[in-house]
Amino acid sequence: MTKGVDTKLNILEIGLDVASRLGLEAVTIGDLAKAAKMSKSGLFAHFQSKENLQIELLKYAGEMFSRIVVLPALKTEAGIPRIKAVLDNWIRFSGALTGGCIFVTASSDFKNRPGKVRDFLLKQQGGWIESLRRIAQSAVKEGDFRSDTDCDQFAFEFYSLLLGFHLYSTLLDNADTQLRQQAAFESLINTYRQESGTQS
Amino acid sequence: MTKGVDTKLNILEIGLDVASRLGLEAVTIGDLAKAAKMSKSGLFAHFQSKENLQIELLKYAGEMFSRIVVLPALKTEAGIPRIKAVLDNWIRFSGALTGGCIFVTASSDFKNRPGKVRDFLLKQQGGWIESLRRIAQSAVKEGDFRSDTDCDQFAFEFYSLLLGFHLYSTLLDNADTQLRQQAAFESLINTYRQESGTQS
């Protein structure tokens, strides 16, 4: 029973990279089998359909996302430090895949492709935005953000910056992107910052 | 000579919508032919390859983009009003296609697909960002933006907001997205605004 699991994880690992590059819909059973050095049917047997494979890829990526981005951030001091941690972790997660964050790619891919994959992706994205909202809220409670902060608005603006970073760093290979992202983040934080104590 | 051109424009019009929904790579000659009520071969004859079709779609979309987004903005009063015009026009352009802005979709689709299509898209995206930079620069000259403004940085942050809006409005069907976008835009503008005269 243990051999199958290993193989499956290997497939998912490889598939994740392919999906991040070419898109979740463009992942082909044949290509994936070739990349995993397996036969088409041997690989296919692990999933029961392509749709299932796509969902399992998203699930696998979701666990990776929690492990790398969310959970470590929650162990970081609440408030602005935690938000900074989310940013750094997200960039690390996105950089770990050849084609960048698979959720961004998949969102573009499935925005108009109804079905179980889209439904699953929507749930994941909803959870992610909700996480951002909660982290902003903890920053309010901590006194780092102003008490009248619209946390959903913050989530929107923060995620937007990530999307901008993602496009710049995957499509255009602009060398300054990291610096731009850094500057934009600090500017965003300053917009929400509670003006107590020293201020630059 | 005029019949062929008409047909071709019709194909491009339909293809643009399909490409905005499913992605530029997922546009299938067969599907497109069905949508245009033509035979596969009849449609194919207008282009000489799929790659060519994709490039012509981008070119067609680029002209539409200039006509709807950029040119009208340049006729608007320079400075913040012009920037606001770009924003409004972009949202209108994006909303005119079922799947949103085709360049955002295509960027995700071709970020790791080397070839002529990607090269062409890159040139277009470079031009667009350059336009944003220039418009920001004119806002500096007009005295609306501070004189130490990093115009490329503004372009990055502005485009990021558009990407955020795009994802929220195509994938998630959040009702508040338009308001979020509006608030984020004003917040962004205030970050760059020259503090001369009255200020809210």
Add this chain to the structure above:
DNA sequence: GACAGGCACGAACGATCGTGCTATTTATTG
């Protein structure tokens, strides 16, 4: 009324798509 060119069509190509079946090999267990 013969002729030309532009335009669209149907049929067919090799390749590949996702997905079943049936063996055969490989692991696990008694």
Add this chain to the structure above:
DNA sequence: CAATAAATAGCACGATCGTTCGTGCCTGTC
């Protein structure tokens, strides 16, 4: 080591992919 179960491979399927080719229909010119 034998028995059993799990994992993989081989092969074939109908459908569709991008592309080519030959043919016929229009429309206008001499």
